[in-house]
Amino acid sequence: MKIVSFVLILFTTLGQTQTKPEAALMGFAAKSSTHQRELEQKFKAMISPEREREFHRYFTSEPHPAGTEPNHNVAQYIADQWKQQGLEDVVIRQYDVLSSLPKEVSLEMVSPIQYKAGLREAGYDVDPDTKNSAVRSGWLSMSANADVTAPIVYAHSGNPEDYDMLRKNGIDVHGKVVLVRYSNPYSYRGFKALTAQNEGAAAILIYSDPAEDGYKKGKVFPDGPWGPETHIQRGAITYDFIVPGDPLTPGWASVPGAKQIPVSEARSVPHIAAMALSWHDAQPLLQNMGGPKAPKNWGGGLPITYRLGGEGRVHVKVDMDTRVMPYYVVEARIRGAKHPEQTVVLGNHHDAWEYGGVDPSSGTASMMELTHALGTMLKDGVRPDRTLIFCSWDGEEVGLTGSTEWGEQFEDDLKKNAVAYINVDSSTAGSEFDGSAIASLAPFLRETSMSFTDPASNLSLYDAWKKTIASKRHEENDKSMVADASPVNVRIGSGSDHTVFLNHDGVPVIGLQFDGPYGVYHSMYDDFYWMNHFGDPGYRYHSLMSRLWGTTALRLANADILPFDFASYARSLREFVNEVQKKPGAKDNVDLKPLLTRVAEFESAGSELDRSVAACLTTGKADSATLDELNRGILEVERNWLNPDGIPGRPWFKHSLYAARYTYAHLELPGLTEAVEKADWATAKTQARILEDATGRNAALVKDLVTMIAAGSQKQ
Numbered sequence: 001m002k003i004v005s006f007v008l009i010l011f012t013t014l015g016q017t018q019t020k021p022e023a024a025l026m027g028f029a030a031k032s033s034t035h036q037r038e039l040e041q042k043f044k045a046m047i048s049p050e051r052e053r054e055f056h057r058y059f060t061s062e063p064h065p066a067g068t069e070p071n072h073n074v075a076q077y078i079a080d081q082w083k084q085q086g087l088e089d090v091v092i093r094q095y096d097v098l099s100s101l102p103k104e105v106s107l108e109m110v111s112p113i114q115y116k117a118g119l120r121e122a123g124y125d126v127d128p129d130t131k132n133s134a135v136r137s138g139w140l141s142m143s144a145n146a147d148v149t150a151p152i153v154y155a156h157s158g159n160p161e162d163y164d165m166l167r168k169n170g171i172d173v174h175g176k177v178v179l180v181r182y183s184n185p186y187s188y189r190g191f192k193a194l195t196a197q198n199e200g201a202a203a204i205l206i207y208s209d210p211a212e213d214g215y216k217k218g219k220v221f222p223d224g225p226w227g228p229e230t231h232i233q234r235g236a237i238t239y240d241f242i243v244p245g246d247p248l249t250p251g252w253a254s255v256p257g258a259k260q261i262p263v264s265e266a267r268s269v270p271h272i273a274a275m276a277l278s279w280h281d282a283q284p285l286l287q288n289m290g291g292p293k294a295p296k297n298w299g300g301g302l303p304i305t306y307r308l309g310g311e312g313r314v315h316v317k318v319d320m321d322t323r324v325m326p327y328y329v330v331e332a333r334i335r336g337a338k339h340p341e342q343t344v345v346l347g348n349h350h351d352a353w354e355y356g357g358v359d360p361s362s363g364t365a366s367m368m369e370l371t372h373a374l375g376t377m378l379k380d381g382v383r384p385d386r387t388l389i390f391c392s393w394d395g396e397e398v399g400l401t402g403s404t405e406w407g408e409q410f411e412d413d414l415k416k417n418a419v420a421y422i423n424v425d426s427s428t429a430g431s432e433f434d435g436s437a438i439a440s441l442a443p444f445l446r447e448t449s450m451s452f453t454d455p456a457s458n459l460s461l462y463d464a465w466k467k468t469i470a471s472k473r474h475e476e477n478d479k480s481m482v483a484d485a486s487p488v489n490v491r492i493g494s495g496s497d498h499t500v501f502l503n504h505d506g507v508p509v510i511g512l513q514f515d516g517p518y519g520v521y522h523s524m525y526d527d528f529y530w531m532n533h534f535g536d537p538g539y540r541y542h543s544l545m546s547r548l549w550g551t552t553a554l555r556l557a558n559a560d561i562l563p564f565d566f567a568s569y570a571r572s573l574r575e576f577v578n579e580v581q582k583k584p585g586a587k588d589n590v591d592l593k594p595l596l597t598r599v600a601e602f603e604s605a606g607s608e609l610d611r612s613v614a615a616c617l618t619t620g621k622a623d624s625a626t627l628d629e630l631n632r633g634i635l636e637v638e639r640n641w642l643n644p645d646g647i648p649g650r651p652w653f654k655h656s657l658y659a660a661r662y663t664y665a666h667l668e669l670p671g672l673t674e675a676v677e678k679a680d681w682a683t684a685k686t687q688a689r690i691l692e693d694a695t696g697r698n699a700a701l702v703k704d705l706v707t708m709i710a711a712g713s714q715k716q
């Protein structure tokens with residue numbers, strides 16, 4: 001039930017009615033599109049930046065890593081708030097998962113100098129939160145235990161090619177401690193740990209070089225947004241690129257009492273000790289490790305000569321409290337009025353390394369303000385057509401843990417009924433919009449962004465977004481992509497809670513974020529002060545996120561016909577196939593023409609469906625039974641990409657178009673791409689056939705939907 005007449009009067013009074021008729025929204029008939037826009041106006045008007053700030057202050061008031069009491073309190077607070085806001089079916093779900101918190105972490109250089117690393121971040125008077133004794137030292141979750149004294153070697157970014165370079169210089173890291181830096185180019189710290197483990201290193205130290213996120217970038221905290229001398233990027237090193245979630249329940253939910261495998265069999269548990277360092281603690285090691293000069297491009301932003309090491313020795317001690325602990329996922333709903341079984345899921349995690357000012361508390365604040373508005377509307381009798389599910393995940397930072405367990409627990413229902421999952425991890429670190437979606441939802445996200453105004457530039461969010469992307473591509477000298485008309489990122493890697501939905505359950509995903517200069521990621525300085533001075537003073541972008549996120553969800557929940565564009569999906573798919581074809585050896589060893597033929601069929605069926613849907617929405621001729629069947633069919637497309645066997649070597653990853661590399665980077669057509677990159681042509685051929693079959697299934701399905709619409713329209 002919608003209170004449309006009331007809204008109309010309200011907005012006429014305020015002089016905000018549209019002066020010219022607007023085109024119908026994707027998936028909406030003209031009349032329902034008008035209703036939807038009115039509903040959105042009402043929703044958007046309820047979002048308050050002041051309340052965003054209050055929520056943000058609450059979430060950033062104490063450090064709350066997964067598995068700790070303060071984080072349990074946060075979960076309880078969210079549940080209480082959701083009940084007060086009027087949300088339905090509020091429940092806290094407990095998962096008993098392998099977790100890891102620090103008992104003792106210490107590091108000293110023992111020769112040629114004595115240096116005891118502080119492993120602490122300095123406090124500043126202007127920001128009392130930085131003086132809270134509850135803040136932990138530098139540590140990396142899921143680190144193995146170690147107590148070792150060994151030579152120290154500098155291995156640049158810690159990627160495989162860096163160890164090749166060391167070998168060329170006669171340096172073997174076996175049994176030694178490797179020191180690597182974050183980023184440059186970016187790779188997930190867990191990949192650095194696995195690489196060091198495979199090289200036989202005794203421990204890995206990962207530090208933040210000022211070239212990446214410190215003074216070389218600009219002013220540092222508390223005078224600017226970049227990381228100061230002692231900032232430490234905490235994090236997990238879990239091998240969740242192999243299988244995410246609780247390491248002891250790979251593929252099934254760790255509900256209390258669930259079967260668990262022994263830790264020794266868990267593929268995502270690292271066997272190497274790891275520690276995070278500030279450059280304050282890394283510099284004395286770099287200056288005193290000796291050895292030959294490092295290659296020029298290995299040098300960072302410190303005013304020292306970077307060397308390869310091997311002469312200085314360090315003592316590393318890591319003692320972790322690693323055991324099964326409860327994590328708490330909070331869940332709530334607004335039940336749909338027309339199709340309560342169909343669901344749109346909105347999620348954000350609440351666990352943070354310390355305060356989590358940006359990551360994730362900005363997202364959590366945006367979510368609480370969004371639910372406040374929707375809860376208020378519900379009290380007024382406004383219910384979406386489909387059910388909205390809100391999830392506040394736990395342990396995202398450890399191994400995408402809470403979302404993975406939930407996505408495994410409700411796998412069957414999600415595969416049957418989920419329309420999409422919309423993830424917001426960090427909502428705001430600045431004003432630069434970054435939106436991603438699977439390729440069939442890209443046109444929808446693009447259209448949605450046109451309904452918003454960017455507060456800084458006063459451009460439409462869509463135009464501001466395009467400008468940001470153009471300048472980023474310019475910076476990166478990426479000429480190839482500047483011509484791309486759509487700014488939507490359709491290449492989706494891992495590193496956040498969307499992973500289980502897309503890669504395991506075949507649920508379409510969208511990701512939303514505002515980015516900016518942000519050098520305090522996972523450090524204590526990612527806090528309330530940082531947000532109010534640099535990230536989003538005034539909480540305008542937090543508010544914009546609440547509006548955008550809610551609007552995106554409401555459109556998916558209320559659309560007459562779900563706004564997927566399969567012709568767009570096919571075009572991206574063709575791009576992915578063409579990229580594989582360009583890889584060395586591919587053309588001569590695996591025939592991708594049959595796959596491209598299927599892609600062309602899928603594209604033409606998709607274009608036909610777009611036309612039929614447009615006609616159907618304009619004439620309003622389809623009956624509700626036809627629409628129901630059509631929407632069910634549309635949801636099947638994404639599930640059709642799932643291969644029950646998963647991708648070779650990583651059976652948990654079922655999606656045949658999307659996965660992530662070990663670095664978390666996006667990886668399209670994962671089974672095929674990885675086989676081609678390994679020149680494993682037999683596997684490549686099998687994987688190409690799997691893709692042909694899935695694409696063929698979807699071309700046939702979409703054709704059937706076109707036929708069905710035609711039959712349904714004739715019935716009337």
Ligand SMILES: [Zn+2]
Pocket residue numbers: 349359360396425426
């Ligand atoms: Zn996060």
